[in-house]
Amino acid sequence: MRNYYDEFKDLTTDKMAQSIENMTYAYKQTRVPKKHYKKLLTKPIEELISDSISINLINTYFQTLQTLQKENEKWFVQALICLELGIKPSSIKSSEHQALELTYANMIGGKLSLINPQLVATFKEINETDIHK
Template identity: 40%
Template sequence: MSRKYYDDFSKMPVDKMAQSISDMTYSYKGTMVPKKHYKDILDKELQELASNDINIERMLLQPYIDMMSKMLKENSKYFYKALLMVELKAKDTAVEINAINTAYDAFDDSKLKNILNEDIVEVFENVKKNGVYVADEEEVN
């Protein structure tokens, strides 16, 4: 198997990566982008990049979504109990596990199957419908 440029590139320190990207950019129609521009981007934390780029955020969220979907399919009862424990910051004590069991039973008996606060669902639906949050449901044109 032949070696590719990426094989060496992925092992470079950030400074050399930035210079290589700058060189590659220049080789395309003489476009000049300073090495510092790429170095600043490569030095950023993924969370910081994600806050500015929806595609990076999607990439970071996907493993969590996949894992939670799998857990929900495998055993929805324990999935919801775990969510309750995390949300309520419950400890692994007999009293708090009993409290979680009782809270879960109330949730399960309600047949609503909606563990989210209605206000959170309303904000989500509002932004999904309008593209941004619109108070008092004024339509965005």
């Protein structure tokens, strides 16, 4: 017994895109133009693989950072501050070490954040709008 997939895979790119648009609309009348699907269907496979690899690497970094943060949050935060400011812990000055300690102490009180609020706002704005499309 043939199913829709068997028919779908024999369609032209243009007809596939139209079919996907129709299926998307059938779900809560969601409108996504055919040209969007056609663009994705004609994207070089290398680009798709590259995107997938990128996400996997980001996930690896995320998991590593998350583990380090759980092991010792204070040292994790201080290492990030050093990284951001270009301070090498192997040659840190006493004043810089004291500044790291006090900065972390202020963060605990909720006075500081590691992430620039403007960066967070930009991410949220892009994520919630169509600016990136």
